[in-house]
Amino acid sequence: MxxxxxxxxxxxxxxxxxxxxxxxxxxxxxxxxxxTTRSSELYESRLLRIGSPLFHFGLLVVIIGHVIGLIIPKSLTDAVGLSQDAYHVQALAIAWCTLM
Missing domain, CATH: 1.20.5 (Single alpha-helices involved in coiled-coils or other helix-helix interfaces)
Known part of the structure; x- marks a missing residue:
C-alpha cells in the first residue's frame, strides 16, 4: 500500500x-x-422552502443506498449473475431517478 x-x-x-x-x-x-431548535427560520426564503426538503430527501436516499450496498454481500450478486459493473450502474440509475 x-x-x-x-x-x-x-x-x-x-x-x-x-x-x-x-x-x-x-x-x-x-x-x-x-x-436552537427554531427551524422555521430556514423556510423564510422561498428557495429554501423548496430546496431544503429536497436536499434532505436526497441525503436520505444516499444514506439508504449506502446501507443497502453494505448489507448486500458479494456472494449474492455473484449468485444472481450480476457483475460489479452492472451493480454500480444499477445504483447510479436509482440515484439518478431521485434527481427527477
Missing part, C-alpha cells in the same frame, strides 16, 4: 471522527446558547 492509501483509508476516517466529536464538545461548551 502506498502512503496515500494509508492516509486516505487508514488515518483520515479516524481523524474525521475525532474532529466531529471534538467539535461537538467544543461547541456545546463554548456556544451552549447558540444551539
Amino acid at each position: 502506498s502512503w496515500l492509501d494509508i492516509l486516505l483509508w487508514g488515518i483520515a476516517p479516524y481523524l474525521m471522527v475525532v474532529v466531529l466529536v471534538g467539535g461537538t464538545i467544543w461547541r456545546y461548551r463554548y456556544d451552549k446558547f447558540g444551539w
